Amino acid sequence: MNRRAAIIVVLVMAGLAVWVGDVAGQRLKQPKPDLDAGERIYKQNCVNCHGTSGKGDGAAAEKLNPKPADLTALATQAKKDAELLEVITFGRPGTAMPGWMREIDEREMRDVLAYIRTLAAK
Numbered sequence: 001m002n003r004r005a006a007i008i009v010v011l012v013m014a015g016l017a018v019w020v021g022d023v024a025g026q027r028l029k030q031p032k033p034d035l036d037a038g039e040r041i042y043k044q045n046c047v048n049c050h051g052t053s054g055k056g057d058g059a060a061a062e063k064l065n066p067k068p069a070d071l072t073a074l075a076t077q078a079k080k081d082a083e084l085l086e087v088i089t090f091g092r093p094g095t096a097m098p099g100w101m102r103e104i105d106e107r108e109m110r111d112v113l114a115y116i117r118t119l120a121a122k
C-alpha cells in the first residue's frame with residue numbers, strides 16, 4: 001500500500017469510528033418524550049375514564065369501582081416513572097385499568113406518561 005492509500009484508509013476508519021460512536025450514543029440516550037403525541041394518545045385512550053383534566057372523572061368513571069385513579073393526585077405523581085409505566089403496560093388487576101401493551105408501544109407509553117406528568121400542576 002502506498003502512503004496516500006494508507007492515509008485515506010486511516011481517515012475512513014476514523015470517520016467510521018466517529019459515526020459508530022454517534023449512533024451508539026443516540027441509542028443509549030433516552031429520546032425526549034413527545035408531549036403532543038402523549039396528549040393525542042391520552043385523549044384517544046384514557047380520557048373516557050381518567051377525564052380531560054386527569055382527575056379520574058371521565059364519562060365512564062361513574063360506573064366503575066374502584067374509580068379511575070386521579071392522575072393529578074400527589075400520591076400518583078409521587079410514584080416513579082417505572083411504577084406508572086408498569087400499570088400502563090400491564091393494567092391493574094382487580095380494577096378497570098386495562099394493560100396497553102398491545103395498543104401502544106414503549107415509546108408512546110413514555111409520551112403519554114410525560115403528558116400525565118404535565119397534568120399535575122393543573
Ligand code: HEC
Pocket residue numbers: 041042045046047048049050060064066067068069075076077079084087088092095096097098100112113
Ligand atoms: C376503563 C377505564 C380506564 C381507562 C380507559 C384507562 N384507565 Fe388508567 N386506571 C383506571 C382505574 C380503574 C385505575 C385504578 C385505580 C385504583 O387503583 O384504585 C387506573 C389506574 C391508572 C394508573 C395508576 C395510578 C396510580 O396512582 O397508581 C395510571 C398511571 C393510569 N391508570 C394511566 C392510564 C393511561 C395512560 C391510560 C390510557 C392509555 C388509562 N389509564 C386508561 C381506569 C382506566
